[in-house]
Amino acid sequence: MQKVITIDGPSGSGKGTVAKILSQKLGWNLLDSGALYRLVAFGALKHGIALDDEPALSEFALKLDVKFVLQEGSELLIPVFEGEDVAKQIRTEECGAAASKVAALNPVRDALLDRQRAFATDAGLIADGRDMGTVVFPDAPVKIYLNASAEERAERRYNQLKLSGESVSIAAILNEIRTRDERDMNREVAPLKPADDAIEIDSTSLTIDQVVARISEALSNVGLI
Ligand SMILES: Nc1ncnc2c1ncn2[C@@H]1O[C@H](COP(=O)(O)OP(=O)(O)O)[C@@H](O)[C@H]1O
Numbered sequence: 278m279q280k281v282i283t284i285d286g287p288s289g290s291g292k293g294t295v296a297k298i299l300s301q302k303l304g305w306n307l308l309d310s311g312a313l314y315r316l317v318a319f320g321a322l323k324h325g326i327a328l329d330d331e332p333a334l335s336e337f338a339l340k341l342d343v344k345f346v347l348q349e350g351s352e353l354l355i356p357v358f359e360g361e362d363v364a365k366q367i368r369t370e371e372c373g374a375a376a377s378k379v380a381a382l383n384p385v386r387d388a389l390l391d392r393q394r395a396f397a398t399d400a401g402l403i404a405d406g407r408d409m410g411t412v413v414f415p416d417a418p419v420k421i422y423l424n425a426s427a428e429e430r431a432e433r434r435y436n437q438l439k440l441s442g443e444s445v446s447i448a449a450i451l452n453e454i455r456t457r458d459e460r461d462m463n464r465e466v467a468p469l470k471p472a473d474d475a476i477e478i479d480s481t482s483l484t485i486d487q488v489v490a491r492i493s494e495a496l497s498n499v500g501l502i
């Protein structure tokens with residue numbers, strides 16, 4: 278059986294957080310596919326490539342110069358893009374919105390496909406994104422679709438951005454989340470939706486530990502742990 282768990286869902290549902298915990302707990306690889314789309318957007322803004330220039334963006338995505346390196350003293354993977362640690366810069370709401378735009382372009386998605394699949398090794402993989410279970414790893418034995426109300430997700434994101442020193446209003450974040458949901462769910466290629474065989478978890482009133490416990494139970498049910 279392929280040792281792959283996919284976790285898809287909208288912004289702020291908790292995918293990244295639980296994916297990180299599970300990867301540390303199980304010792305499996307972690308794929309933060311959203312970071313790849315954020316890096317394409319970040320690089321496009323840096324190099325003056327228009328966010329709708331399909332040929333230039335897909336060529337850029339194919340050659341994306343990024344390494345994920347383990348931060349000293351912690352178990353965090355840091356994206357080193359064109360030689361620079363950009364972990365913080367790609368996390369802004371501006372970069373998330375730009376990522377959602379470039380992610381709607383099929384040639385960009387195609388260009389990132391092999392790079393994402395290469396994360397699946399014998400070591401096992403937790404893959405976090407929007408189309409992990411539907412497109413990138415359709416044979417994964419455990420697929421999770423993690424959701425939460427837009428209001429709860431906005432509040433989580435607000436607290437997260439406040440901690441990292443970004444000054445934003447909760448109303449602006451809710452608006453941004455709704456716009457991004459709409460774009461990610463209604464695009465023609467690889468729209469955000471649960472895979473037919475996904476287990477849906479609504480985390481609105483669950484703690485992080487409760488979500489991790491539910492996913493662990495699903496892994497144990499199929500004999501993966
Ligand atoms: N079940 C939960 N309850 C409360 N806060 C949560 C929960 N899951 C995640 N969070 C918090 O919400 C924020 C967004 O989570 P994150 O994992 O980045 O979401 P995503 O990767 O789906 O965008 C983080 O600050 C995280 O600590």
Ligand SMILES: Nc1ccn([C@H]2C[C@H](O)[C@@H](COP(=O)(O)OP(=O)(O)O)O2)c(=O)n1
Nearest residue numbers: 288289310311312314376377380406407408
């Ligand atoms: N597998 C993926 C991952 C992300 N994307 C796009 C759509 C998202 O709005 C952006 C940013 O994704 P990311 O997971 O980093 O965003 P959040 O942390 O959930 O806010 O990238 C995608 O289309 N497919």
